[in-house]
Amino acid sequence: MRFVRFLLGLLLALLGLAVAVVGAFTAFWLVGPDDTVYAGEQTLTSKGLAIASTPQLLDRHGPTLHVKAHSADGSPVFVGVARDLDVASYLKNTAYTSLAQVEYPIALTTQERKGTAGPLTAPNTLDWWSTKASGPGTQSIAWPIEDGPYDVVIMRADGKEKLDVRADFGIELNGAFLAGLGILVVGLLLLAGGVVLLIPRRRSKTPPASQPVATEVPADQPHVGAGPMRRTALPPTARRMVGVPMVLSVVLVSGCSVIPATDTVDSLTRPAITGDSATAVIKRYNAVNNAANKARDDKLIATIESGPLLRASQAGYTIGRATDKAGKKVDGPFSYTSPKIGAPSYGGYPMSFVTSSGLSSSKDHLHLGMWERESAGSPWIQTFSTAPRTTAKIPDLTGLRVATAADSAKLVAAPQAAATALAQYLTAGAKAPQAGRFTPSPEVNAVLADVAKSKQPISNNAKAIRKVAATVTVPNPPATFIAASGEALVLTTLSSAYLLEAGAGYTFSWGNSPQSAFSAAQYENALTSTTLYQVALAVPVKGGGKIRVLGLDTQLVDAGGY
Known part of the structure; x- marks a missing residue:
């Protein structure tokens, strides 16, 4: 019995000492009162940006992920977390350093990625970060890690130069410090229990021997000495000393933060922009657009527009500079107000x-626009x-989504077919077979009248003109979005090519018309011009009209000849 007690006490004491050391190490060195395990500050340099x-x-x-960073030379630094789809696009074809592994609490494993030297758009100006911090000195973020592919990015705040920083990464586990303290307490209790068992118990005095008493054992009962040996049970006190700390340990450990769950989301999607960011984009557009219009500045307008819209704006400036050299007819300032996104x-x-x-400049009209971003580092245009x-009746933009082939099959006409039908309608005139597919509108009637007028002879001499034609086409696939109602919002640009072929021996010029802003020359064979139509269509589902x-x-947008 003494040996069992001594052995149990020794085991409990050693176990308690080990558990106490683990608890103290966890609570006061590894974790700390903020429940955060840090990898330790490391120097990180990159050959890229x-x-x-x-x-x-x-x-x-x-x-919760914690990241702290400050530059070696005191220059402003940026720290942020974003979806991998944004970071991958932002850093595409740019040289940077990939952080592949963090080994707690010591090492960071990095790998250089080859690419161009940049520069990159200043990261703090971009709207897709989940969390970010930027400025001089130490910058830090704390981000509850979400399910899915996310990346941490550290760089100079201007996005222009190579990086040399001191960085530290940490993981916050709720309740880790208290769990460490609990383990420490459990260890101390086990240690104390072991010490108690190791202390010899004082023996009570032996009572005086009594006279032996003869006892008759019934024949049907076995003799005590003939039975098997019984196991020696632990004393009740020892059982309590072992059981209570073990149960307490299980409770404390299970009460601490569980092991983080493995990600289940392989890819992420997100809305193209938030309402606040879209409002900021429009506000900037209003200011730059008014400045560009006032100066008829082709380069300035190109910072906020692109594609056919930019071509149309710059063509308007060209005509304005030619027909209003004094600048007395410059468009006044206007803005897009109360946008719905x-x-x-x-x-x-x-x-x-x-x-x-x-539209601040008109009570009778609205503005319907589309804005695009080619990559994560490019501006909204x-x-x-x-x-x-x-x-x-513009479709409700709430819940707008990109159209799929399945969506197109449910419409009265596929988006490309609808745009093509309108182009054929405008080419052939009011009596075109395609006319019945469209609800009559003042805008279409005005274009039909202009096209019909352009086809009329400009000379009474039948020999002077061999041919006059105006053909409307769809040069590029339309952008199509589906509203919650299932109706499609189709945004397309049509191009009208005008041709006037001169008769033998005759020459033509554009005279004083707006087309002369593009060319004032005399042409022996033909006059040509190009007009763009930016068109918004609402295509209903089948049976919807x-x-x-x-x-x-x-x-x-252009004029000339040959």
């Missing part, structure tokens, strides 16, 4: 969003613009 983690580094979610979700770039806004009447032309804006 950024240090970015791989998605595999953050492959578990739940705990339609932001589809995307899993990659490019991305687009749609806006429906008021307006690529489509038209001015529907306020009476136009005819196609509606919501808006149609016209702009002459």
